[in-house]
Amino acid sequence: MRYALAALAATLFAGTAIAADAPANQRIELKNSTGAVVGAATLTAAPKGVLLRVEAKGLAPGWHGLHFHEKGDCSKSDFTSAGGHVHGGPTMVHGLLNPDANEAGDLPNLYVGADGSANAEIFSTFVSLGGVDGRQDLADKDGSALVIHANADDHKTQPIGGAGARIACGVIAGG
Numbered sequence: 001m002r003y004a005l006a007a008l009a010a011t012l013f014a015g016t017a018i019a020a021d022a023p024a025n026q027r028i029e030l031k032n033s034t035g036a037v038v039g040a041a042t043l044t045a046a047p048k049g050v051l052l053r054v055e056a057k058g059l060a061p062g063w064h065g066l067h068f069h070e071k072g073d074c075s076k077s078d079f080t081s082a083g084g085h086v087h088g089g090p091t092m093v094h095g096l097l098n099p100d101a102n103e104a105g106d107l108p109n110l111y112v113g114a115d116g117s118a119n120a121e122i123f124s125t126f127v128s129l130g131g132v133d134g135r136q137d138l139a140d141k142d143g144s145a146l147v148i149h150a151n152a153d154d155h156k157t158q159p160i161g162g163a164g165a166r167i168a169c170g171v172i173a174g175g
Contacts, residue, residue, distance in 0.1 A: 025129070026139070028146065028170035030056060033077040038168050039118075041146050043138065049125040050138065054110060056118045056148065056168065064112060065153035065163025068105035068127060068136075072143020074169035082145035082169055085160070086127065086136050097155040104136040105144075109152050143174030 030039040039056030054066070069082035084092060086105035095101045096108070104126035112118040131137035138144045148168040153161035 026172055028172055030054075030146065030148065030168045030170040031074065032058070032168050033079075039170075041170055043129060043172060045129040045132070046123070048133075049123055049135065050127050050129060052107070052120075052122045052124065052146070054118065054120045054122070054146075056110070056112065058116050059112045059118065059148070059167065060150070061112050061114050061116065063109040063152035064118075064167070065149035065151060065161060066107045066110045066122075067103075067147050067149070067153075067160070067163070068107065068124075068138060068172075069145040069147050069169075070105070070142075072145055072171045072174050074145055074171050079145070079147055079166035079169040082147055082166070086138070086144055088126065088136055092159060094158055094161055095155045106153075106155070110148060138172045139175055141174050144172045146170045146172060 025044045027042045029037050032038045038058045042053045044051040068086040070086050071083040073081040075081045085103045087103040089102035093100045093102050096106050107122055110118050110120055127138050128135040129139045147166050149163035150167050151162060151164035153163040155161050
């Protein structure tokens with residue numbers, strides 16, 4: 001019995017050490033221009049990218065652009081403090097449907113139902129939490145932001161696919 005408890009304790013300790021080395025997952029609040037909470041997002045580190053779960057409410061029905069932005073700063077009411085999209089090359093070329101695209105912050109659109117709410121689960125292989133495998137690090141020293149735009153992203157037009165104004169923002173903490 002004593003050996004079984006020692007083996008169990010060693011297993012639990014080893015599991016704790018592995019968990020401490022794993023990249024941190026984050027749950028962030030999404031706020032509108034007045035600072036009201038309109039939703040939340042959970043970012044989960046995965047072996048080949050980041051799994052993003054978004055829950056939002058109080059938004060206009062229809063499709064909305066959704067992007068990772070380069071700075072963890074949602075302090076301005078128009079959210080321009082979050083900077084441009086996270087990108088993976090020396091120039092910024094936008095669009096999931098653009099063969100020359102290099103923006104790691106490009107994501108599929110978010111659909112908001114007639115009741116103003118949205119729930120989505122999206123996987124991005126372009127980014128990471130911790131700079132894994134050379135992918136853009138959402139949790140770098142200045143963090144990044146998740147931004148919801150007023151209009152749909154056409155995934156081609158420069159610089160933001162016609163997605164329009166930034167209507168919600170959430171800070172992804174940096175290290």
